[in-house]
Amino acid sequence: QVQLVESGGDLVQAGGSLRLSCVIFGSGFTINDISWYRQTPGKQRELVAAITRGGRVNYADFVKDRFAISRDNAKNTAFLQMNSLKPEDTAVYYCNIQDPWTRDLWGQGTQVTVSS
Numbered sequence: 001q002v003q004l005v006e007s008g009g010d011l012v013q014a015g016g017s018l019r020l021s022c023v024i025f026g027s028g029f030t031i032n033d034i035s036w037y038r039q040t041p042g043k044q045r046e047l048v049a050a051i052t053r054g055g056r057v058n059y060a061d062f063v064k065d066r067f068a069i070s071r072d073n074a075k076n077t078a079f080l081q082m083n084s085l086k087p088e089d090t091a092v093y094y095c096n097i098q099d100p101w102t103r104d105l106w107g108q109g110t111q112v113t114v115s116s
Contacts, residue, residue, distance in 0.1 A: 002027050002105055004095045008080075009110030017083045020110060022095030024076040029100050034071055034078040038091035039109075045094065049080060063089075085114045 008020040024031060035050040049069040050058045057069050066085075071078040078095060092109040099105055 004107035006095050006107040006110040009112045011113045014116050016085050020080040022078045031097055035096040036080045037094045040091045087114045087116045090114050
């Protein structure tokens, strides 16, 4: 069974940095795109960043030049380096992949709280 485990969320002051990690266990298949999403109460989950297996990246406009996504294919791990954090970045951050049948797979999320 595939399991995605996020970590690295914390309480941080505005302007600070955090590095989130996502480890993918038990996939048994080649992991193509890995994405980070975030969600706040009452809002839809939104895409933050995505990275292809070959390393091509894509960012939401609201995190460009502040966040950086990366991955280690050998370790089935992805990272999200978050710099210059703002209070509006406060959310639960989720890691996402798709299985070979294009079903979305999610982790349990990690809470990021940015104080002003």
